[in-house]
Structure formats: C-alpha cells, structure tokens
Amino acid sequence: MSQLRVFGLVIFTLITVVACGGQNGSAELTDNQKNLVAERLAPHGSVVMAGQAVVSAVASVVGRTGESIYASNCQACHNYGVAGAPKTGDVAAWADRLTKGIETVYANAINGIGGMPAKGTCMDCSDDEIIATIDYMLENSQ
Ligand code: HEC
Structure with missing residues (x-):
C-alpha cells in the first residue's frame, strides 16, 4: 500500500520536526521546518487525489451503460x-x-x-x- 507508506513518511517527518523543535526549546516551527512539512505533505495529497480518481473511475465502470x-x-x-x-x-x-x-x-x-x-x-x-x-x-x- 503506497498510501500507507506515504502516510508513514508524513508521520515520521512530523515527529522529526517536533523533536527538533523541542531541542530549540520551542514548539514553534521555523519557516524552514514548515516548508519541509509542506513538501512532505504534497505527495501525500496527490496520492489521495489519485485514489479518488480511481474510485470514481471504478464507479463509472460498474455503473450501467x-x-x-x-x-x-x-x-x-x-x-x-x-x-x-x-x-x-x-x-x-x-x-x-x-x-x-x-x-x-x-x-x-x-x-x-x-x-x-x-x-x-x-x-x-x-x-x-x-x-x-x-x-x-x-x-x-x-
Ligand atoms: C418483449 C420484447 C421487447 C423487449 C424486451 C424490448 N423491446 Fe423494444 N420493441 C419491441 C417491439 C415488439 C417493438 C415494436 C413496437 C411497435 O412499434 O408496435 C419495439 C420497439 C422499440 C423501439 C421503437 C419505438 C418506436 O417509436 O418506433 C425502441 C426505441 C425500443 N423498442 C427500445 C427498446 C429498449 C431500449 C429496450 C430495452 C431497455 C427494449 N426495446 C426492449 C419489443 C421489445
């Protein structure tokens, strides 16, 4: 399941970012860290969209013609x-x-x-x- 793998990656990134934030003594993300999170989230978003496209394609095949x-x-x-x-x-x-x-x-x-x-x-x-x-x-x- 590539979706699971991507999701795992996102979780890993979030944990890493939060851990780094802790070292700085602050829970706030730096701009650089926010960008990193956004970058990591981007592929996850596109996987979800691809999944939805598959679902609607399947629905139209199953539907009557x-x-x-x-x-x-x-x-x-x-x-x-x-x-x-x-x-x-x-x-x-x-x-x-x-x-x-x-x-x-x-x-x-x-x-x-x-x-x-x-x-x-x-x-x-x-x-x-x-x-x-x-x-x-x-x-x-x-
Ligand atoms: C039980 C047999 C039967 C089935 C099942 C059937 N038809 Fe017909 N159909 C006929 C007959 C008989 C005519 C000619 C009726 C007449 O003009 O008196 C006809 C005529 C038609 C016409 C021409 C109507 C017109 O104004 O001339 C169309 C369009 C049509 N059928 C579509 C369908 C479609 C779509 C289906 C399936 C969803 C279907 N038929 C299922 C027997 C059937």
Whole structure:
C-alpha cells in the first residue's frame, strides 16, 4: 500500500520536526521546518487525489451503460425481431422508425408501444438510461 507508506513518511517527518523543535526549546516551527512539512505533505495529497480518481473511475465502470442495459434487457427481442421489434443493425427498419422524430421514438420506448413493454422491462432504468440504450441501438443500426 503506497498510501500507507506515504502516510508513514508524513508521520515520521512530523515527529522529526517536533523533536527538533523541542531541542530549540520551542514548539514553534521555523519557516524552514514548515516548508519541509509542506513538501512532505504534497505527495501525500496527490496520492489521495489519485485514489479518488480511481474510485470514481471504478464507479463509472460498474455503473450501467446503454450497452450493458441493452445486453440485459433489450437484446432478447431486438436481436431477433421478436413480435415485430425493429432489429438492432437493421438500418432500414430504424430509419423508418426515425421518420416520426427521435423524441417520439424515445417516448414510445419509455412508455411502451404495441409489443414493446414500457422501458423494455427495465423498470429500475431511468428515462436517461433508456435514452442512452436507444442511442446505443441507433449507433449500431446506421
Ligand atoms: C418483449 C420484447 C421487447 C423487449 C424486451 C424490448 N423491446 Fe423494444 N420493441 C419491441 C417491439 C415488439 C417493438 C415494436 C413496437 C411497435 O412499434 O408496435 C419495439 C420497439 C422499440 C423501439 C421503437 C419505438 C418506436 O417509436 O418506433 C425502441 C426505441 C425500443 N423498442 C427500445 C427498446 C429498449 C431500449 C429496450 C430495452 C431497455 C427494449 N426495446 C426492449 C419489443 C421489445
């Protein structure tokens, strides 16, 4: 754990600085000592920031994407044209659907239409997630 090692270094530096201060008979840090502490703290701060970046990167990977929602909720019908579902990759079928305007296509998928269940059965999907999934389908049907 490099974070632990850096933390250890910071503690060591602080103890050293405090010990030196004691020799001078004063708990006050000299400007030079303060700079030393700041220098030692700087890498620690950047390690923490790097750690946070990793955490948010992991969160976005774990989060659902249009592609992952498609795989779990839509492909059963839209890969094979079940009940007349426009197939993903069928350029003509999607071009035809889009003639009514993309907002209508989004709304129909969110509310359901004919054999298309509301939100394609992904009831815990937000509207934005459904839209991202439709965008994924359209990107693969051009
Ligand atoms: C049970 C099968 C089924 C599932 C699951 C399903 N669909 Fe559909 N979908 C259909 C059918 C059938 C239609 C055609 C409906 C019609 O026009 O009568 C359709 C149509 C659509 C349309 C076109 C709407 C329009 O206005 O023409 C979109 C967009 C769509 N689905 C998106 C999705 C998404 C996104 C998912 C997954 C979250 C999904 N579907 C899951 C069966 C399904």
